[in-house]
Amino acid sequence: xxxxxMIVCASFLAMVSSGAVAQSNAEKAALDVVExxxxxxxxxxxxxxxxxxxxxxxxxANSDGSFFRTSPKVSAEELEELxxxxxxxxxxxxxxxxxxxxxxxxxxxxEGVIESPMGTVPNYRTRVTTVVVKESGGWKMRxxxxxxxHDGGRxxxxxxxxxx
Numbered sequence: 559x560x561x562x563x564m565i566v567c568a569s570f571l572a573m574v575s576s577g578a579v580a581q582s583n584a585e586k587a588a589l590d591v592v593e594x595x596x597x598x599x600x601x602x603x604x605x606x607x608x609x610x611x612x613x614x615x616x617x618x619a620n621s622d623g624s625f626f627r628t629s630p631k632v633s634a635e636e637l638e639e640l641x642x643x644x645x646x647x648x649x650x651x652x653x654x655x656x657x658x659x660x661x662x663x664x665x666x667x668x669e670g671v672i673e674s675p676m677g678t679v680p681n682y683r684t685r686v687t688t689v690v691v692k693e694s695g696g697w698k699m700r701x702x703x704x705x706x707x708h709d710g711g712r713x714x715x716x717x718x719x720x721x722x
Contacts, residue, residue, distance in 0.1 A: 585654035587697045588662035588690035595699060596649050596668065604634040612691060612698040621684045621704035643674030646717050647682065660692040671717050683707040
């Protein structure tokens with residue numbers, strides 16, 4: 559019995575050390591792209607946002623209730639014009655699933671405060687599903703779907719929630 563226990567434990571350790579339990583490299587890369595993208599949005603780093611977006615543009619379904627649309631790739635200068643205002647958002651509970659070679663779905667919650675010339679959303683909460691694809695030698699955002707969370711909890715988000 560002791561021998562069987564030792565064999566099972568050794569097999570488990572071999573499996574863990576070989577990465578069989580760990581996320582794939584593609585899933586890790588996609589999670590990294592999502593984090594870097596939203597950090598760049600918070601910092602108004604338009605070049606990084608553009609660099610992390612597919613050369614084919616994005617397939618969008620936004621949380622404002624608009625219809626599905628395809629957005630062409632834009633330059634950093636064009637994005638800066640489109641993204642007036644500021645935001646302070648954070649990604650929560652991201653999960654990545656490799657769907658195929660070169661395609662990973664990442665789902666997560668995005669929470670924060672968004673300010674624009676049209677007004678302020680002090681309690682922005684949404685579920686996000688993002689498709690990240692491998693192209694041009696790197697991983698890029700290709701599609702995303704945002705669905706708002708109404709009354710997602712008792713805590714009302716404030717800008718100070720994101721102070722380090």
